[in-house]
Amino acid sequence: MERFRLAIIGSGMITRNSHLPAALSTPQAQVVALVDTDIEGARSLAQSYGIHPRISAQLDEILPDIDGAIIATPNHTHHPLGLRCLRAGVSVLMEKPLALDVREGEELVAAAAASGAALAVGYCTRFRRNVRLLKRLLEAQHFGAVHRFYHQFGTRGGWAPVSGYNLDRKRNGGGVLITTGTHFIDRMLHFWDEPEQVELLIDVEPGGLEANAETRFHYPGLGLHGAARYSKSLALPAGMTLETDAGLVVLKDYDQSEIVLRPKHAPTLEYRIDERQPETVASVFVAQLEDFIAASRERRAPSVDGRQGLASLRLLERLYANARHDRRAYYAETVSA
């Protein structure tokens, strides 16, 4: 079978560290083009990996010669770039989030449906072995009922795109909830579908760029409530806990972390849960890319498709529509105390 002719649009950090190595490591794909308005940056990236794809600042020039494209550009460019690819029948693996808002997301999904091209969204944590296993365990009610869940991820500093668009709400689509929270929101939807009620507390006025966000999710029909916390000012060890009939389930947010159960009847013990014969999984980026290529070739929906990306956008819009300013003036509080 001929190799999938892949273009990568955007030569920033996620391409350099994740998408390009994944594309080079799978025999299914050939990187035939790098597209970026920063031609020198794209050229330098190609050189550093010893490859010779076409380098262009013009997407339209390369569309006729590719089967699919990874779009790894600032969030506000996802919609225009995605539309051009999909309308030309080129399958798209879109870095998350799918688009800036629901309207843009719907247009992308519609364009994919119209042309038959595949539209995948880069929620790569879905390809973690531990996430797939947890999903199976939850579906089988292995832990009994789940009563509460909690997720957090915080870093001080970290990701700093060259354009600085992360600090521009109009270009990013939101604050830390978009930058850091969307992977978990996607997983939460995957585990439990849409919550009935949502709440969001942020450290700025609604409409501003939040550096800290606390969310609440309520599934009264399932007897399930959850919370999540994201920070760009404080390091919070990344992971999820579930309070279940069987005890506390902990899954730290790393590709290789184990699902841990701290049983109710013996809280000082810890059971580590894995398959007896665990499958060998390449990196999540390789798994994601191969799934995308297969979906494009077989003209079916990828595992994380545009519809699911759209569900995430809808939930994010609901959250921001329900945002309240968490007005904490810590020094003033301790004076009055």
Next chain:
Amino acid sequence: MKIAILGASGLVGTHLAHRLAGRDYALKLFIHSSGNAWQLAPLGLPLHQLNLLDRAALKTALADCSHVVNCTRGDEELMLKGMANLIEVCGEHGGQHLIHLSSTLVYGDPPAPESVSENAATHAPPASYAWQKLRQDQMLMAATELRHTILCPPNISGVQSYYWLQILGALRQGEFALTTDPRRHSVTVDVQNLCLAIECALNSRSSHRGRIYITDGEPLSWHQLIAGLSELVGVDPAALPRLPAQEPALTDSPPRATLWRSLKHLASSHVREALRKDPNWAKLDQGMRLCVARLGAGTENRLRTALEGPTVVPRTEARPINRTSYHQYRAVVPDISLAQRELAYRPEVSAARSLATFMTWYRHETGLDQDYAPLVQALYN
């Protein structure tokens, strides 16, 4: 007055920017990268990316500023060359007032008793952070034409304090050893107090050219501090390991550079292992090993010991001790009367209030004050 804040996305820079913006000062904020600048975005001010090593860009950037506050920190090149550029540029602009943050570490760690006053002799190990700060101070003091103020704080406490977060991490790991002496003081400055001191310096006409200590005034004891921080992480201070009576000799200080040490390093097993990846070096290495083997096992062993040193078996300890524990040997409480005279500095936040505020902030920002606290706690264990 137009104030440039260099390093605006750091702990002090962020707090200072918010404080001064709230008081309607005209500000120009400079950052190194956007990754850490999230809390500046709500100010609605442009964030200028600037590298102190780019002298031309620095000159242009500061041309319209009357005051410059240097809150930057980085590697040695940034600290020294960057400082040199900053002094030159501010000197060329003429009339600018440069406010610089030094560190009490320049007086040694632990500091000598006479370091209660800023006039004490300095003592900073070469190539250390303290040495870099000392060099910065010396460069600035030598710039006689440049109006400047050198504020000299200890470790910074209060909301978002990296220092207290570091101690929290050590407590959580069981790696903080507590002194048995309840009189030992933890000398810190709350970030709001430091920002107040900077504001005082901005508005001061003081021409003092040396360092000026800035602290919270009356410090907490280490026992008080650890009692509070231990509560946050669910640790019993009584169960903490005890600090040795004397500070152990440093085992991880950089070795002295000698020619013999350098030659030994070239012949060491891990260097040769790396060289063996090349086929030519691999052949040479194999030849050398055969020659040495012919000298006999005894000679081979003596040569190996001379190059690699004897096999060292580390003593098994219950837990390593985090280096922040050794800060308890710092017995000097700096006198801030110079700051009071020269800058009219009066701390707004007592050390006790600084701790209480930090604890409230930490509990809230981690979710430990929420109903789902047990689920949060599980991620730290």
